[in-house]
Amino acid sequence: MTEQTTPTRRRATFHRLTVSEVRRLTKDSIEVTFAIPPELSEEYDYVAGQYVALRKELPNAEGELQEVRRSYSICAAPTGSEIKVAIKRDLGGVFSTWANEELEAGEQIDVMSPAGAFISKHKLTGMNDPTSVDTLTQDHFVAVAAGSGITPVLAIARTILEANENTRFDLIYANKAAMDVMFLEELADLKDRYPSRMALHHVLSREQRISPLLSGRIDAEKLTALLNSVIPHDDVDEWFLCGPFELVQLVRDQLSELQVPADKVRFELFTTGEPNRPQGQIGRPVEVDENEESYEITFKLDGLQGEVKSPVRTNETVLNAALRVRPDVPFACAGGVCGTCRAKVTCGSVKMAENYALEPDEIEAGYVLTCQSHPTSDKVTVDFDA
Numbered sequence: 001m002t003e004q005t006t007p008t009r010r011r012a013t014f015h016r017l018t019v020s021e022v023r024r025l026t027k028d029s030i031e032v033t034f035a036i037p038p039e040l041s042e043e044y045d046y047v048a049g050q051y052v053a054l055r056k057e058l059p060n061a062e063g064e065l066q067e068v069r070r071s072y073s074i075c076a077a078p079t080g081s082e083i084k085v086a087i088k089r090d091l092g093g094v095f096s097t098w099a100n101e102e103l104e105a106g107e108q109i110d111v112m113s114p115a116g117a118f119i120s121k122h123k124l125t126g127m128n129d130p131t132s133v134d135t136l137t138q139d140h141f142v143a144v145a146a147g148s149g150i151t152p153v154l155a156i157a158r159t160i161l162e163a164n165e166n167t168r169f170d171l172i173y174a175n176k177a178a179m180d181v182m183f184l185e186e187l188a189d190l191k192d193r194y195p196s197r198m199a200l201h202h203v204l205s206r207e208q209r210i211s212p213l214l215s216g217r218i219d220a221e222k223l224t225a226l227l228n229s230v231i232p233h234d235d236v237d238e239w240f241l242c243g244p245f246e247l248v249q250l251v252r253d254q255l256s257e258l259q260v261p262a263d264k265v266r267f268e269l270f271t272t273g274e275p276n277r278p279q280g281q282i283g284r285p286v287e288v289d290e291n292e293e294s295y296e297i298t299f300k301l302d303g304l305q306g307e308v309k310s311p312v313r314t315n316e317t318v319l320n321a322a323l324r325v326r327p328d329v330p331f332a333c334a335g336g337v338c339g340t341c342r343a344k345v346t347c348g349s350v351k352m353a354e355n356y357a358l359e360p361d362e363i364e365a366g367y368v369l370t371c372q373s374h375p376t377s378d379k380v381t382v383d384f385d386a
Contacts, residue, residue: 012330012340014055014110015040020082022103025182029088029148030100034111036081046114048077048159049152049240049266052085053332053340055110058098070095071332071340073152073242073268074114075183077159083111086182088148112332115340117359118152118268120160120238139167139237144251146174146218146243149270150182153242154190161194170199170231174218174247176206201230218247223254233258241267269337269356286314286324295375297321299343300383301329310375318343318350318382319370329370330384336372343370348380 017040021033036044051073057065070093072085089100122139141160143153150173157169175181181202191200202209205217213225227233239255241248248267255265288294294309299322310321319341322329331341339357344366350373358367370382 012053012115012332013043013113014053015043015113016108017083017111019103019105019107019109021105025086026088026180028100028180029086029182030103031075031084031086031183032099032103034083034085034109036083041080043113044083044111046074046078046083047119048074048155049119049268050074050114050116051118051152051338052083052114053112053338054085054095055112056095056098058094060094068095069332071338073116073118073155075151075154077155077162083114086148086151088182112330112340115338116152116268117339117357118240118242118266120156120240120266121263122238139164140170140235141167141238141240142170142172142231142236143240143242144172144174144247145241146247147180147270148182149243149268150187151242152268153240154183154186156240157190157198161190161198165197168197168199169194170201172201172203172218172226172231174203174205174243177204178202178207199231201226218250220250220254223250227254227258233260236260237264239265241265243270245269286311286316286320295321295377296379297375298347298379298381299326299329300381300385301326303385315374317371318368318373318375318380322370331371334371336369339369341370342367343382343384344368344386345373346381346383346386348375348377350374350380350382351376 017034017036019032020035023031025031051071053069053071055067055069058068060066072087074083075086076084087096087099090096143157145153153171157171160167161169187200191198201214203214203218209215213222213230216222233255239260241251248269252265252267288309288311293312295312297310297318298305298307306322306326308321308325310316319329319331332338336354337356342358345368350368352368353372353374355369355372357369
């Protein structure tokens with residue numbers, strides 16, 4: 001496959017879409033299908049591996065409606081008329097619990113235009129450009145996923161295997177037990193459809209399998225054995241890692257020790273490993289005293305300029321400050337994972353606390369995650385439209 005550059009990121013835009021189907025995957029997960037009207041087809045063009053953010057007002061503990069945003073990877077290969085996401089119930093998760101218990105076909109939800117850089121650097125296709133697929137070269141792809149981390153990987157695997165009859169795809173998929181495996185039938189069908197090109201390795205931490213290598217948690221020792229005996233690492237063209245922080249970091253470290261080039265490893269986190277990190281859905285209240293020392297933050301969004309003062313003592317992020325004066329500033333996870341709040345610093349400087357979404361070339365070009373960025377100069381200007 002020929003190389004492709006990361007697709008140009010578009011500014012996140014929400015549209016209200018109708019749920020056309022809700023399908024139960026496991027007792028704690030569902031697949032949700034959104035119908036895409038023809039007039040919005042271009043808005044929802046995407047590359048396998050990207051995600052959408054969902055926005056919905058739900059009642060809080062006091063019964064008051066409160067806006068909730070959550071990001072979910074698209075689990076289907078691009079088609080043109082629909083988008084599918086998988087929602088796994090999280091312990092204490094407001095949106096995921098509501099979706100698993102109450103969401104039905106006919107419900108309308110605000111869905112953000114697709115975004116994300118967890119995509120192949122090889123030339124694949126957007127759903128509106130099927131002729132761009134390269135079908136001549138031979139490539140070997142490997143993915144390591146856990147739990148709901150399978151959702152973008154499934155879309156990538158389907159697209160790669162369908163696009164090129166010379167490609168091979170190996171998947172190591174970790175779960176607690178067989179009953180927890182999302183898309184179990186779809187994965188089996190994919191394996192049956194491409195028996196010589198698709199290798200599927202289920203690793204179950206709480207069930208005994210015939211092979212000890214596929215039983216128990218994936219730790220450094222087990223991972224070393226898998227990479228040395230099951231999946232030789234020296235002929236892999238591209239790696240896809242998706243799941244919790246601990247697993248993704250373990251695999252990245254192991255691949256680094258094996259001298260696998262970093263540009264061959266694509267990863268996406270569903271959690272950052274910091275469960276106590278605030279995940280607010282709106283800007284937290286901040287009182288501004290005109291006489292106290294403050295940063296002056298200017299931001300551009302949809303061609304309009306906004307300005308806000310941020311007291312030095314509050315240590316708030318650029319995103320939080322912007323949300324206080326303009327609630328439509330784009331964001332989803334607020335944890336440095338999804339990249340929805342990306343903007344370019346055009347004046348001044350900031351310091352990012354975390355970054356799990358931006359590529360090195362984006363950072364070099366001046367882009368930051370505003371949810372993780374704190375001003376380090378008296379005046380800061382960021383451009384969400386850049």
